[in-house]
Amino acid sequence: MPQAEDFYRQMVRLRAVENELTKLSQAGQLRGSLHLCQGQEAVPAGACAALRQDDYLTCTYRGHGYVLAKGLDLDLVIREILGKATGLCHGKGGKMHLFDQEFGLLGTNGIVGGGVGTAVGAALASWLDGKDQVAMTVFGDGTINQGHVNECFNMAALYKLPVIFLCENNLYAEMTPLERSHGNTDLCARVASFGIKTDKCDGNDPFLVYETVSRAVERARKSEGPTFIEALTYRTTGHYQADAGTAYRTAEEVAIWRDKSPIAKLEKVLGKAAEPIAAEEEERVALAVQSALKEPDPDLSAALTEVFA
Amino acid sequence: MSEMTFVQAINAGLRQELDRDPDVFMMGEDIAHYGGMFRVTEGLMETYGEKRILDTPISESGFVGMALGAALAGKRPVAEVMFIDFTLVAMDQFHNQIAKTHYMSGGRVKVPLTVITQGGGYKGAAAQHSQMLEALFLQVPGIKVVCPSNPADAKGLVAAAIRDDNPVLFIEHKQLLGVKGEVPDGEHVVPLGKANVVSLGTDISIFSYSYCVTLVQQALEGSGVSGEVIDLRTLNPLDWDAISASVKRTHRALIVHESHARCGVGVDLASQIQERLFDELDAPVTVCAAADVPIPFAKSLEDIVLPTPERIRAAIKKVVHG
Numbered sequence: 001m002p003q004a005e006d007f008y009r010q011m012v013r014l015r016a017v018e019n020e021l022t023k024l025s026q027a028g029q030l031r032g033s034l035h036l037c038q039g040q041e042a043v044p045a046g047a048c049a050a051l052r053q054d055d056y057l058t059c060t061y062r063g064h065g066y067v068l069a070k071g072l073d074l075d076l077v078i079r080e081i082l083g084k085a086t087g088l089c090h091g092k093g094g095k096m097h098l099f100d101q102e103f104g105l106l107g108t109n110g111i112v113g114g115g116v117g118t119a120v121g122a123a124l125a126s127w128l129d130g131k132d133q134v135a136m137t138v139f140g141d142g143t144i145n146q147g148h149v150n151e152c153f154n155m156a157a158l159y160k161l162p163v164i165f166l167c168e169n170n171l172y173a174e175m176t177p178l179e180r181s182h183g184n185t186d187l188c189a190r191v192a193s194f195g196i197k198t199d200k201c202d203g204n205d206p207f208l209v210y211e212t213v214s215r216a217v218e219r220a221r222k223s224e225g226p227t228f229i230e231a232l233t234y235r236t237t238g239h240y241q242a243d244a245g246t247a248y249r250t251a252e253e254v255a256i257w258r259d260k261s262p263i264a265k266l267e268k269v270l271g272k273a274a275e276p277i278a279a280e281e282e283e284r285v286a287l288a289v290q291s292a293l294k295e296p297d298p299d300l301s302a303a304l305t306e307v308f309a
Numbered sequence: 310m311s312e313m314t315f316v317q318a319i320n321a322g323l324r325q326e327l328d329r330d331p332d333v334f335m336m337g338e339d340i341a342h343y344g345g346m347f348r349v350t351e352g353l354m355e356t357y358g359e360k361r362i363l364d365t366p367i368s369e370s371g372f373v374g375m376a377l378g379a380a381l382a383g384k385r386p387v388a389e390v391m392f393i394d395f396t397l398v399a400m401d402q403f404h405n406q407i408a409k410t411h412y413m414s415g416g417r418v419k420v421p422l423t424v425i426t427q428g429g430g431y432k433g434a435a436a437q438h439s440q441m442l443e444a445l446f447l448q449v450p451g452i453k454v455v456c457p458s459n460p461a462d463a464k465g466l467v468a469a470a471i472r473d474d475n476p477v478l479f480i481e482h483k484q485l486l487g488v489k490g491e492v493p494d495g496e497h498v499v500p501l502g503k504a505n506v507v508s509l510g511t512d513i514s515i516f517s518y519s520y521c522v523t524l525v526q527q528a529l530e531g532s533g534v535s536g537e538v539i540d541l542r543t544l545n546p547l548d549w550d551a552i553s554a555s556v557k558r559t560h561r562a563l564i565v566h567e568s569h570a571r572c573g574v575g576v577d578l579a580s581q582i583q584e585r586l587f588d589e590l591d592a593p594v595t596v597c598a599a600a601d602v603p604i605p606f607a608k609s610l611e612d613i614v615l616p617t618p619e620r621i622r623a624a625i626k627k628v629v630h631g
Binding site: 056058087088089090091092093097099100101106107109110111114115116117118119120121122123124125126128129133135147148151152154155158159305306307308309 | 334360361363365366368370371372373374375376377378379380381382383384386401402405406409410411412413414415416417418419420450451453474475
C-alpha cells in the first residue's frame with residue numbers, strides 16, 4: 001500500500017515536469033502542443049500504483065503523468081518530449097507517442113480513443129495465453145462518444161477481458177461541457193449497458209483512486225472481466241498551451257476546483273514533510289530538463305529509417 | 310503439388326502458420342463457427358479451437374485495433390475484414406495507429422500483424438462491395454500490401470505476411486476465390502517484394518497484380534503482340550528491380566489495375582518509370598484502370614467502368630503501335 005509520501009512525490013514530480021515544460025513552451029523551446037493535466041495528478045498517481053510493471057497501459061496525449069507513474073525513466077521521457085536523439089523514441093514520437101514495452105506502455109496517443117483498442121487487444125493477448133497481466137486504458141469523458149471505444153467496450157464485455165477502462169471525467173471534452181456533448185451524462189450507466197461492471201471515485205484523492213483501480217485489477221486478474229471507472233476530477237489549466245481555459249467556464253468554478261487540488265490537499269496532510277519532497281522533485285526535474293536540452297538532435301538519416309522493422 | 314482453389318490455398322497457408330507458431334491466432338466476423346463468408350477459414354475452429362479462431366462482432370475498427378494491441382503484447386494476429394470496403398470503417402486504426410507505431414516508437418516496438426480481406430468487382434456487388442482500395446494503403450507509409458493472382462502465390466504470400474514483423478494487408482480478389490491451380494504441398498513461402506515474370510515478351514512490359522493478371526493474359530491471347538507480363542504480387546514493398554529490368558528489355562510499359570486511375574498504382578509507377586528510365590522509353594507509359602466513378606451495379610455499366618480484356622488489348626495496341 002503506497003503511503004501519502006509516495007503519492008505526493010508522484011504528483012509533485014508531474015507538476016514540476018509540467019511547470020518546466022510550460023516555461024520551455026513559452027520560451028519557444030518546445031515543439032508542438034502541450035496538454036497539461038494540472039489538477040488531475042491524483043488519477044495517474046493512484047491508478048499506476050495499482051498496476052504491476054508488466055501490466056499494459058495506453059493513454060492519451062495528456063498521458064505523461066501515467067507514463068512517469070508507471071515507472072518510465074524521467075530522463076528518457078523528457079528527452080523525447082524535447083525531440084532528442086537520445087529520447088525514449090529517438091525523437092520520432094514526441095509527447096503524444098511514447099512507447100516502452102518494458103513498462104507495458106503501448107502508447108500515448110494523439111487520437112481521442114485511438115489507443116483503447118490497443119489496450120483491449122493487449123488484454124485479449126493475456127486472455128488467449130491464460131496470463132494474469134491486465135491492461136489499463138485511460139481517457140477522458142469526451143472519449144466515450146467515439147464509436148471505436150464503444151466497439152471496444154462491447155468486445156471487452158463479450159470475452160470478459162482483463163481490462164480497466166479508466167475515465168478521467170474532468171467535465172469538459174476539450175472545450176465543450178459534458179451536458180453539451182452527452183445525451184446521457186451518467187457515464188457509468190452508459191458503459192454498464194454493455195455488461196461492464198462500473199465504479200466511481202473521487203479522482204482528486206489518490207488513495208481512493210488506488211483502492212478503486214486495485215479492486216478492478218483484482219477482478220481482471222481473477223478473470224472476472226473488465227471494469228469501467230469514472231474518476232471525477234478537473235483540469236485547472238486549459239486544454240492546451242494556447243487555451244487559457246477561461247472562455248468556456250467561470251473563474252469561480254476553476255477557483256473551487258483549485259481548492260480541491262490533490263497536491264494542496266496532501267500538503268496539508270503531510271505538513272512539514274511535504275516541502276523537502278517537493279524541493280527534491282523540482283530539482284530533479286529541472287536537472288533532467290537542463291541536461292536534456294544539451295542532448296543531440298536526431299541524426300538526419302533517422303528520418304528515413306524504421307518505417308518497417 | 311496439389312490442385313486446389315485459391316480459397317483452399319489460403320486455408321492451407323493459414324494452417325501452415327497456425328501449426329508452426331502458437332502465437333498466430335485469427336479474429337474476424339463469422340470466421341469461426343460459420344467458417345468464413347468465403348470459406349477461407351473453413352474448419353480452422355474445429356482444429357485450433359474457438360479462442361485461436363475468434364469470432365468477433367461487426368466492429369472492424371474495434372477488432373483491427375485489438376489486433377494491434379495483441380501484436381504489441383507478443384502475439385501474431387491475423388484479422389479478417391470481410392470486404393475491403395469495410396476497412397474504411399477502421400481507417401484510424403490502419404493509418405493513424407498500425408502504420409505508424411513502429412516508426413513513432415523509434416523502432417522500439419514491432420507490429421507483426423496481418424489483415425486479410427477481399428475486394429474487387431465484376432460480380433454486380435455495386436459501389437460498396439466492389440472496390441479495390443490498395444492505393445489507400447499505399448499512400449500511408451508503414452503498411453505492406455499484398456495482392457496475389459493465383460492459388461500457389463496465395464498460400465505462399467499469406468505465410469510470408471504472417472511471418473513478417475510488420476503490418477501486412479493481404480487482398481484477395483473475389484473473382485479468383487474459386488479459381489483452381491497447382492499449389493506446392495508442405496511448407497511454402499513466397500517472399501514479399503518479389504515480382505513474378507508470368508511470361509517473357511519483347512514488345513511491351515505489362516505490369517499488373519491480382520485478378521487483372523488473368524485479364525492481361527486474356528487480352529494478349531491472339532493479339533499478335535509479344536507481351537512481357539509481370540505480376541507485381543506485392544505493392545509495398547515494390548520490386549523495382551524487376552520493373553526496371555523489364556522496361557529495359559521492351560522499352561514500352563503499360564500498367565493494368567482494377568482500382569481507380571487517379572492517384573493510383575498505375576500513375577505512381579508511370580511517374581517513377583519516366584523519371585528513372587526516360588531514355589529507355591519508346592512510347593508514353595500508359596495506365597489502364599477503372600474509370601474514376603463509383604462502381605455501378607448494372608452489368609452493362611460495370612463492364613465499361615472496369616478493365617476488360619478488350620479495353621486492355623486496346624491499351625496494349627496503343628502503346629505498341631502508337
